[in-house]
Structures are given as structure tokens and as C-alpha cells.
Amino acid sequence: xxxxxxxxxxxxxxxxxxxxxxxxxxxxxxxxxxxxxxxxxxxxxxxxxxxxxxxxxxxxxxxxxxxxxxxxxxxxxxxxxxxxxxxxxxxxxxxxxxxxxxxxxxxxxxxxxxxxxxxxxxxxxxxxxxxxxxxxxxxxxxxxxxxxxxxxxxxxxxxxxxxxxxxxxxxxxxxxxxxxxxxxxxxxxxxxxxxxxxxxxxxxxxxxxxxxxxxxxxxxxxxxxxxxxxxxxxxxxxxxxxxxxxxxxxxxxxxxxxxxxxxxxxxxxxxxxxxxxxxxxxxxxxxxxxxxxxxxxxxxxxxxxxxxxxxxxxxxxxxxxxxxxxxxxxxxxxxxxxxxxxxxxxxxxxxxxxxxxxxxxxxxxxxxxxxxxxxxxxxxxxxxxxxxxxxxxxxxxxxxxxxxxxxxxx
Ligand code: CA
Numbered sequence: 415x416x417x418x419x420x421x422x423x424x425x426x427x428x429x430x431x432x433x434x435x436x437x438x439x440x441x442x443x444x445x446x447x448x449x450x451x452x453x454x455x456x457x458x459x460x461x462x463x464x465x466x467x468x469x470x471x472x473x474x475x476x477x478x479x480x481x482x483x484x485x486x487x488x489x490x491x492x493x494x495x496x497x498x499x500x501x502x503x504x505x506x507x508x509x510x511x512x513x514x515x516x517x518x519x520x521x522x523x524x525x526x527x528x529x530x531x532x533x534x535x536x537x538x539x540x541x542x543x544x545x546x547x548x549x550x551x552x553x554x555x556x557x558x559x560x561x562x563x564x565x566x567x568x569x570x571x572x573x574x575x576x577x578x579x580x581x582x583x584x585x586x587x588x589x590x591x592x593x594x595x596x597x598x599x600x601x602x603x604x605x606x607x608x609x610x611x612x613x614x615x616x617x618x619x620x621x622x623x624x625x626x627x628x629x630x631x632x633x634x635x636x637x638x639x640x641x642x643x644x645x646x647x648x649x650x651x652x653x654x655x656x657x658x659x660x661x662x663x664x665x666x667x668x669x670x671x672x673x674x675x676x677x678x679x680x681x682x683x684x685x686x687x688x689x690x691x692x693x694x695x696x697x698x699x700x701x702x703x704x705x706x707x708x709x710x711x712x713x714x715x716x717x718x719x720x721x722x723x724x725x726x727x728x729x730x731x732x733x734x735x736x737x738x739x740x741x742x743x744x745x746x747x748x749x750x751x752x753x754x755x756x757x758x759x760x761x762x763x764x765x766x767x768x769x770x771x772x773x774x775x776x777x778x779x780x781x782x783x784x785x786x787x788x789x790x791x792x793x794x795x796x797x798x799x800x801x802x803x804x805x806x807x808x809x810x811x812x813x814x815x816x817x818x819x820x821x822x823x824x
Contacts (some may be wrong), residue, residue: 420516421503423455428810430455431504432803434496435671435812436481436636438527441517448479448525453671453812454503457516464502467511472498481528481672485616485635486748492616492635496674524670526577528614531749533572533666534739535610535642535658536565538730540686542758545770550650562690565730565738567752570642571663575751578670578814582643584791584821585664589647601821602645602661604775605789608756609713609723609766609797612640613732614672615750622743627698627705630733633746636672637707639797639814640753643667646769646788668751671812678809681708681801683726695741696734705731709811711757711799713766715789718781723757723766725799730755791820 423430434452441447451458462477470476472495475484484495502508537543540557543566547556560566576582584605590597616635619625625633642662649661685706691697698705709725735752756766765771768788772778775787789795796815803809 419509419513420455420457420518421509421513426808427455428800428808429453430807431500432807433673433677433809434499434503435673435677436484436527437671437812438480438525439517439522440525441522445523450476450478450481450484450527451517452499453519454516456519458519458522459499459503459512460515460517461499463515464512465498467515468502468508470498482749485528485614486618488617489632492674493676496676524577524579526575526668527670527672529749530572530575530751531615531747533570533575533751534567535570535662535753536567536730536735536755538565538728538735538755539758539766540729541727541760541764542756542766542770545758545765549769549774562688562729563693564696565735567735567739568657570658570666570753572751574663575666575668578667578812578816580665580667580816581819582665582667582816583819585645585648585660586821587645587648587660588651590651591647597651602647603788604646605818606644606646606768607713607789607795608642608644609711609721610640610642610756611707611709611711611725611754612638612668613736613752613754614638615746615752616748617746618748619740619746621745624695624743625736625740625746626695627701627733627737630705630736631675631703633736634675634732636674637678637811638669638672639711639799639811640669641667641795641797641814641816642753642756643816644767646774665816666753667814667816669812669814673809673811677803678707678801680804681809682706683708685731686727686729688729695737698731698734701733705733707732707801709799709801711766711797714796714798715781715786716783716794720779720781721763721765721771723764724759725754725757727759728754728757789818791818793818
């Protein structure tokens with residue numbers, strides 16, 4: 415009886431050949447050698463070595479320690495490389511060359527797979543924005559007057575984007591509750607998560623030239639899960655009038671795997687109906703492809719599911735966000751990352767932050783190992799997701815996970 419090949423995947427594996435997310439890995443035997451790989455099942459294929467073994471014209475592009483050169487190569491290269499990789503893991507005659515280049519995930523270390531250029535984070539869920547508005551501005555309108563006219567965003571800190579699995583040190587900072595006479599300094603007591611979807615820019619754009627809605631597929635290479643860790647007490651005191659700063663910039667975790675946009679063709683869905691007319695550069699009613707993505711996210715704390723936010727419910731799409739962030743002529747760079755904003759659905763169990771799930775700490779969650787309002791030291795938060803794939807398959811998004819370490823003294 416022949417041994418089972420790692421390429422013979424169980425029926426319905428969400429990391430089958432229809433997915434093929436990219437990552438960067440090293441092995442214990444050769445820890446300094448970072449290599450570009452694609453995930454297939456619970457293995458990673460050394461993409462550069464495979465390309466070399468098979469005489470691919472893309473061997474040089476794939477024999478790299480990061481995804482960045484492939485990102486910069488543009489959409490035609492993305493398609494050609496994906497087509498080649500799909501053939502290598504599915505056509506039986508390639509198996510003798512491919513199988514020795516597969517590494518089980520339990521034997522590799524995963525790294526941040528690209529050099530992050532700029533980082534922007536949005537605020538695109540109407541349910542999230544409404545909940546936050548009710549919590550922070552109970553006497554005013556939940557949504558600000560601009561909310562339904564433009565995708566609100568801010569520039570984040572690119573240098574503190576970390577790969578999944580990186581521990582997160584509890585941040586310290588100033589906080590002042592409304593009843594306090596003066597601000598105090600210390601470790602955040604309202605450390606939170608934000609379950610988001612990130613988008614990775616490949617093809618740059620020219621300074622001064624806006625990218626239209628239809629430019630999404632040309633410029634955006636892939637999709638991944640993102641956790642925008644947030645210190646709510648620091649944030650609440652500092653954010654007026656210029657927006658988030660130290661309450662967010664201490665760490666943002668991203669998945670080690672980037673799923674190509676092309677793998678999500680079957681997950682494209684129309685966004686929710688808009689109840690007002692949009693300015694032409696944001697009006698996507700006549701676009702060829704729907705702008706939404708049907709991604710089903712799960713949020714777990716210490717292995718217990720606390721929320722299942724539906725990305726299909728997002729009011730603003732990734733294409734609208736791209737059009738908005740370039741409409742003033744700001745250019746895109748290879749490696750730009752932008753986050754969707756917290757994904758919250760209409761139901762209580764679909765809220766993508768503890769701020770909402772516990773209503774700013776007033777309604778604790780009951781977990782097996784105790785109640786939670788906000789995160790405690792030692793808590794591990796994990797986001798996973800899947801999307802509908804071709805022919806009834808599922809496309810898995812690589813998880814993003816992180817554990818809270820105690821604050822460190824100044
Ligand atoms: Ca956020």
C-alpha cells in the first residue's frame with residue numbers, strides 16, 4: 415500500500431488548491447533562510463524551490479525571502495504564478511518534484527510575509543459605528559453626519575504591524591474617566607480587540623492620480639485577517655479631535671497567510687443597500703463586480719468562541735475605501751495595508767469587539783475560566799474565517815492569533 419501524499423487532501427479542505435495563500439517560512443534546520451511558500455492543506459510548499467525544480471520562468475520572483483517582489487510584479491504575474499502553482503499541486507506528473515518540497519506546518523516558523531509600506535484603518539461597519547456612537551456619545555446621534563457620505567479612516571502605525579503568533583505587551587498610557595478630576599498614567603485597563611479584514615496593495619499608483627473603484631483588482635493583491643488591538647481607556651481620552659493615536663499604535667496583528675483576491679471570486683457579494691446617493695467616485699451601483707466579500711469570521715478567546723462577525727454586512731467596500739484614500743491624489747505603494755474597520759453584524763453575537771460585546775464593560779462575558787469585560791494578561795485571542803469558494807468549496811483565511819503579556823515599566 416502506497417503512503418498517502420500530503421497533496422491528497424481530505425474532502426472539503428478549506429486550504430485546497432482553490433485557495434493557495436502565500437506566506438513566508440523558515441525551517442528549524444535552516445532558520446536564517448526565509449522562503450516564500452504557498453499553503454496546501456496542512457503543508458507549505460517551498461515555492462521558489464518548486465519553480466526552480468520545474469524550470470519556471472518565475473523562479474527568480476519566487477526564490478525570495480518576502481512576497482514583496484511578487485506584489486510589485488502586477489496582476490498578470492499574479493495570475494500566471496497562481497496558475498502555475500495550481501498545476502504543480504494538482505497535476506500528478508509533478509508530484510515527484512513537488513512532494514519533497516512540502517513542509518508540514520508544525521515544522522516551520524512563519525514570518526511577516528511582506529514589508530509593510532503605509533497602513534490605513536477604516537470604520538466601515540454601520541453596526542459597529544452605531545454601537546460605538548451609542549456608547550461614547552449617548553446624548554448625540556450614533557452616526558456622525560459624514561458617516562454615510564465617506565468611508566472614515568485614519569493613518570495607523572505601519573512599523574508595529576506584527577505577524578500572527580507575536581505576543582502583545584499590554585500598553586500603558588494616560589486615561590481619564592469622565593468622573594476623574596485629573597488623568598492618571600498606567601497599564602490600560604480596557605484592552606480590546608477589533609476583528610477586521612486587511613487588504614494588501616501590490617501595484618503602486620502615481621502620485622496625483624486617483625484610483626477608481628474599478629482599480630481594486632489591478633492594485634489589491636490579497637486579503638487577510640487583522641486584529642486591531644485597542645486600549646479603549648487611552649483611546650477615549652486622547653482621540654478628540656484628531657482621532658486614534660497611542661490607543662492603537664502599540665500593535666496590530668496580521669495573519670501569516672495572504673489569500674489572493676482571485677481565490678475569492680465566488681465570495682463576491684453586493685454590499686447592503688445604501689439609503690442615500692453617493693458622490694460619483696464612490697457610487698458602485700454600476701460596477702461590473704460586486705464590492706462586498708462574504709467572509710464568515712469567528713473570534714475566540716482562549717479557545718472559546720465569543721463572536722461570529724459577518725463581513726458581508728459591511729457598509730463600505732474595500733474598493734470604495736481604495737478609491738477614497740486615493741481621491742485626493744495620494745499614491746499607493748507596494749506593501750500598503752488597509753484594514754476594513756471592526757466587523758460587527760446586526761446581532762449581539764456578531765459584534766467584533768469586547769467594547770460592543772460587553773457594552774463598555776457593563777455586561778461581562780461568561781467564559782469557562784471566568785468573566786471578561788476586557789482582556790486579561792495571558793488571554794489568547796484568535797480570529798479565523800472562511801468564504802464560499804468555487805463549486806461549494808470553502809476558502810479558509812489563515813488565522814491571526816496573539817497572547818497578552820503584562821505591561822512593562824517605563
Ligand atoms: Ca480598527
